[in-house]
Amino acid sequence: MPTFVYMTSCDGCGHCVDICPSDIMHIDPTYRRAVNIEPNFCWECYSCVKACPQNAIDCRGYADFAPLGHSVRVLREDTKGTISWKIKFRDGREKDFVSPIRTTPWGSIKGPAEYAAPGADAMASQQLAHEPEALKIAALPALRPDQLKKGLV
Amino acid sequence: MARRKTVYVDSDILVVGGGMGGCGATYESRYWGRDLKIVCVEKANIERSGAVAQGLYAINCYMGMQWDENQPEDHVRYARIDLMGLVREDLGYDIARHVDATVHKFEEWGLPLMRDPKTGRYQREGKWQIMIHGESYKPIVAEAARKAATEVYNRIMVTHLLMDKQRKRVAGAVGFNVRTGDFYVFRAKAVIVAAGGASHIFKPRAVGEGMGRTWYAPWSSASAYALPILVGAKMTQMENRIVLTRFKDGYGPVGAYFLHLKTYTQNAYGQEYESKWYDEIKGMVGNYIDQHPVPTCLRNHAFLRETAAGRGPIRMVTKEAFQDPHKETVGWENFLGMTVGQAVVWAAQNIDPKEINPELTTSEPYVMGSHATCSGAWASGPEDYAPAEYQWGYNRMMTVEGLFGAGDTIGGTAHKFSSGSFTEGRIAAKAAVKYVTEKGRDQPQVSEAEIADLRAEVFQPLEHYETYRNEIVAGTVSPSYILPIHALQRLEKIMDEYCGGISVNYMTNEPLLNRGLELLGMLKEDSTKIGAPDLHQLQRTWELKHRLLASECVTQHTLFRKETRWPGYYYRGDHPQLDDNDWHCFTLSQYDRDSGKWAMEKAPVYHIVT
Ligand SMILES: Cc1cc2nc3c(=O)[nH]c(=O)nc-3n(C[C@H](O)[C@H](O)[C@H](O)COP(=O)(O)OP(=O)(O)OC[C@H]3O[C@@H](n4cnc5c(N)ncnc54)[C@H](O)[C@@H]3O)c2cc1C
Ligand code: SF4
Numbered sequence: 172m173p174t175f176v177y178m179t180s181c182d183g184c185g186h187c188v189d190i191c192p193s194d195i196m197h198i199d200p201t202y203r204r205a206v207n208i209e210p211n212f213c214w215e216c217y218s219c220v221k222a223c224p225q226n227a228i229d230c231r232g233y234a235d236f237a238p239l240g241h242s243v244r245v246l247r248e249d250t251k252g253t254i255s256w257k258i259k260f261r262d263g264r265e266k267d268f269v270s271p272i273r274t275t276p277w278g279s280i281k282g283p284a285e286y287a288a289p290g291a292d293a294m295a296s297q298q299l300a301h302e303p304e305a306l307k308i309a310a311l312p313a314l315r316p317d318q319l320k321k322g323l324v
Numbered sequence: 325m326a327r328r329k330t331v332y333v334d335s336d337i338l339v340v341g342g343g344m345g346g347c348g349a350t351y352e353s354r355y356w357g358r359d360l361k362i363v364c365v366e367k368a369n370i371e372r373s374g375a376v377a378q379g380l381y382a383i384n385c386y387m388g389m390q391w392d393e394n395q396p397e398d399h400v401r402y403a404r405i406d407l408m409g410l411v412r413e414d415l416g417y418d419i420a421r422h423v424d425a426t427v428h429k430f431e432e433w434g435l436p437l438m439r440d441p442k443t444g445r446y447q448r449e450g451k452w453q454i455m456i457h458g459e460s461y462k463p464i465v466a467e468a469a470r471k472a473a474t475e476v477y478n479r480i481m482v483t484h485l486l487m488d489k490q491r492k493r494v495a496g497a498v499g500f501n502v503r504t505g506d507f508y509v510f511r512a513k514a515v516i517v518a519a520g521g522a523s524h525i526f527k528p529r530a531v532g533e534g535m536g537r538t539w540y541a542p543w544s545s546a547s548a549y550a551l552p553i554l555v556g557a558k559m560t561q562m563e564n565r566i567v568l569t570r571f572k573d574g575y576g577p578v579g580a581y582f583l584h585l586k587t588y589t590q591n592a593y594g595q596e597y598e599s600k601w602y603d604e605i606k607g608m609v610g611n612y613i614d615q616h617p618v619p620t621c622l623r624n625h626a627f628l629r630e631t632a633a634g635r636g637p638i639r640m641v642t643k644e645a646f647q648d649p650h651k652e653t654v655g656w657e658n659f660l661g662m663t664v665g666q667a668v669v670w671a672a673q674n675i676d677p678k679e680i681n682p683e684l685t686t687s688e689p690y691v692m693g694s695h696a697t698c699s700g701a702w703a704s705g706p707e708d709y710a711p712a713e714y715q716w717g718y719n720r721m722m723t724v725e726g727l728f729g730a731g732d733t734i735g736g737t738a739h740k741f742s743s744g745s746f747t748e749g750r751i752a753a754k755a756a757v758k759y760v761t762e763k764g765r766d767q768p769q770v771s772e773a774e775i776a777d778l779r780a781e782v783f784q785p786l787e788h789y790e791t792y793r794n795e796i797v798a799g800t801v802s803p804s805y806i807l808p809i810h811a812l813q814r815l816e817k818i819m820d821e822y823c824g825g826i827s828v829n830y831m832t833n834e835p836l837l838n839r840g841l842e843l844l845g846m847l848k849e850d851s852t853k854i855g856a857p858d859l860h861q862l863q864r865t866w867e868l869k870h871r872l873l874a875s876e877c878v879t880q881h882t883l884f885r886k887e888t889r890w891p892g893y894y895y896r897g898d899h900p901q902l903d904d905n906d907w908h909c910f911t912l913s914q915y916d917r918d919s920g921k922w923a924m925e926k927a928p929v930y931h932i933v934t
């Protein structure tokens with residue numbers, strides 16, 4: 172379902188342009204509002220739909236195989252930490268779903284440099300950052316070189 | 325042209341591509357390299373880029389060592405079976421032994437992992453998969469990477485890697501800013517490529533407006549392969565493309581359906597069909613059919629044969645499972661969390677899986693290295709146990725000095741998925757920091773002439789268009805240029821018809837492959853005549869060029885391996901059997917940029933025996 176933009180809702184803020192992984196949401200030079208310039212390169216990933224503060228973007232299923240009359244709407248509330256979906260079938264049936272998206276506040280991740288710097292021993296070992304504690308087992312598993320044999324087994 | 329700036333960015337470690345592998349690499353680089361300058365460059369916006377842009381509903385690679393659910397060896401054996409015996413077991417083990425720590429970090433960062441209410445453990449979808457509410461998987465991982473990087477450059481399409489003056493060691497990368505058109509020269513002491521896999525190499529099933537609804541993201545443009553190939557890095561298993569059995573048209577995933585919801589498939593007449601094809605498959609591949617679980621490609625084969633026998637469509641039996649409201653919710657949320665398009669197709673076609681068993685299809689082939697397939701670069705193994713033949717430098721270093729990779733980029737390591745790709749980025753990054761502090765301390769020297777040449781080459785499609793645009797009145801038909809979409813569609817048609825795509829039921833042979841190579845050669849010549857009307861189309865042009873080079877590599881590999889190792893992924897009609905005597909090996913290729921020639925060789929397979 173490639174995206175399209177409702178003329179009366181879009182204010183040209185450009186959030187969708189900034190986020191689209193396919194680089195296909197652009198600001199139309201005449202109307203100063205967003206437009207999907209290449210619907211056949213749209214993955215219907217909904218990144219732009221979720222990012223639009225005006226709820227101006229919607230999707231219409233790909234013309235090749237999606238009959239008209241359906242809708243899949245989304246509301247992503249990052250401060251509440253939820254995403255809500257409303258699915259409407261062509262024949263009018265509806266389904267609603269709500270899921271959590273994050274359990275911690277946005278921006279709260281501790282950067283790797285905020286941990287104590289690893290010593291030379293750790294650097295020389297096979298351990299990665301936060302190991303072995305983060306593995307939640309006593310030690311990082313390893314193979315002996317003689318456990319690998321060439322050819323069919 | 326003169327108005328375009330050239331921007332120089334110097335760093336110690338350059339990460340190309342900020343997807344799962346790239347974010348892992350960026351995070352880990354900072355942990356070990358506190359004083360290093362770490363730069364991540366991404367063609368989109370790392371907040372929502374790569375295969376995980378719309379989220380995921382499962383983490384497909386988690387051992388659960390804390391509960392003794394699985395050990396790394398078990399995962400290696402699983403990947404070995406699924407890939408019909410051929411995986412880099414040293415690399416796979418390495419990912420498996422670290423991956424749990426990655427997943428525990430994800431949970432700490434705020435990714436909602438589901439828990440089994442009875443055991444309190446992570447909710448398993450299957451033996452290796454755990455279920456998540458992963459709509460914000462990518463933004464969460466991107467936050468961790470942004471906290472680690474010195475700088476993140478979004479919207480820069482990397483077109484080439486840079487080599488030092490002696491062409492001995494990687495020295496950085498160049499690309500252009502898709503918004504400003506400025507030329508970027510990233511000089512670095514080590515480079516980690518994590519630029520994702522390749523969609524749109526083979527013609528997709530939908531070719532109209534729906535051509536973007538591929539299984540792997542349409543922005544997975546094979547840069548992960550083309551960038552290393554161009555500087556002479558060896559590639560492995562590029563013939564091992566993957567075909568996915570998925571819900572029809574939307575390519576919605578089936579993993580949770582099979583594993584968690586316990587739905588199953590049947591033919592149009594309600595019959596189980598896989599067992600019917602057992603004897604035939606046994607004749608082709610021998611004992612590999614008796615493995616558990618049955619390798620993905622062999623299940624595809626049964627699907628294809630049953631359909632060819634006129635008993636399609638194959639359907640997923642969902643009506644029973646979906647009577648349970650919990651399972652119904654899981655079924656829908658699975659798509660909303662990672663393949664919204666499938667929900668739209670079902671809404672549009674009035675398919676409620678509670679009442680209708682939905683159709684399945686087999687996709688066009690994809691080339692990538694992190695799913696049930698393992699195409700990618702040939703990389704050095706872990707120092708503590710990898711056999712000598714797999715060790716020539718630092719862990720995950722390719723055959724080019726200072727050049728590392730992770731995720732879809734690295735070959736031989738199937739079944740790493742999102743968590744394993746992030747983990748491999750971490751592994752590569754620690755090794756790259758080591759390389760930069762030990763061996764590669766000096767800044768490699770890059771020739772200014774090479775930079776000038778690359779700059780001219782990068783923007784040539786814009787100039788070509790400008791030169792010839794006014795030769796014609798209007799429209800898209802010119803005798804002097806083709807547009808990127810024209811070149812892409814020609815590429816997809818060649819690969820489809822000659823290299824085993826959907827229109828030939830995944831069948832090819834030596835004469836077809838040789839003819840395909842001739843046509844790819846002509847497309848390569850024509851690729852200097854692609855006209856790009858604007859910067860967006862310039863990005864499409866470079867994506868096409870990357871796909872084209874990767875396709876040539878895929879075709880060379882397919883020609884080299886004279887057997888049918890993975891029936892259901894593709895068939896060599898002239899060598900229809902699996903042949904362990906001659907082909908229980910990895911295939912390696914190396915491209916010579918000056919002559920345009922490929923050199924092919926075999927490499928041994930090592931298995932974990934105890
Ligand atoms: C539909 C679908 C379902 C999946 N389901 C699951 C699942 O349930 N569980 C699971 O664990 N995994 C799943 N996966 C697999 C997982 O997404 C991949 O294994 C993982 O994302 C691979 O990581 P990567 O870093 O190699 O590639 P990506 O994450 O795709 O990252 C590549 C990055 O490189 C950038 N890039 C590409 N070219 C260039 C260039 N030239 N210059 C600059 N930047 C560039 C891209 O924009 C992107 O950001 C699924 C994938 C898909 C598509
Ligand atoms: S984000 Fe919404 S309002 Fe802003 S430009 Fe895009 S469509 Fe318009």
Ligand code: SF4
Pocket residue numbers: 173174190191192193194195196207212213214215216217218219220
């Ligand atoms: S749905 Fe995704 S690919 Fe399509 S326009 Fe929006 S952000 Fe881009």
